Amino acid sequence: MRIGELATRAGVSVRALRYYEEQNLLASERSPSGQRHYPDSAVDRVQLIQQLYAAGLPSKSIADLLPCVVNGEATPELIDRLSAERDRIDSRIGDLVGARDRLGAVIAAATANWRTGQHCRLK
Template sequence: MRIGEVAERAGVSRRSLRYYEQQGLIEVRRSPSGQRLYEEDHVRRVRLIQTFYAAKLTSATIAELIPCMERSPSRAVAQRAQAVMERERGRLRVAVKELSAAVTALDELIDATAAHRPGPRSPRDSDPYGMVTGGSVEGEDPVRARVCSVT
């Protein structure tokens, strides 16, 4: 497989593939004329690398995991890689917990904001975004007229 096909199938640029090779994240055979020759496994590996990058792992960290992805590493290499994997898994679990808390807070804020949609507007209100700014309209619930603001 040629570089363009791998790049397209893996959803990365050709430049990224060359970078991954420079960083030792993928190994590529070359044709007698020097062209890179990729295999199906490279697509899977590049997608995995992209997943790790999305999780904020560095190239150096990913490189430490490579021996466990493709062959049976020595006991010492496997132990070092396992320590790295466990460290990163712990970091990711904390990040997932924090992101989950942020989603919950946003859900609550969205619900609270939806409950505060302003009713009929007074002619003296000039806010183009529909927020009541000139006080409540007669007969309107003043609590519903308030709009939540986030700072």
């Protein structure tokens, strides 16, 4: 499939696909006229790349991990690295939950004050 079709099927921009190629995360074959062509399996690969980016991994880490993840070759080093990334995400989730809870308390206090006629105006 051509780059536009892959972008549509994977739900990403053509620009993102070109970036993935620049980062050696995705490969294409070129037609005689220079157009990029991808196998059907590229859709799953792009979605995996997107998930790894969403998890906060930088492109260098994704490039290192991707062959092992795709081929299912779990080495102790890969497991350690993935576990460390998961722990980092868990920590971030904890921070976000704490921030959400504090914001909820502020909203509750502001609502109670508003109901009693104590208004604070934003500047």
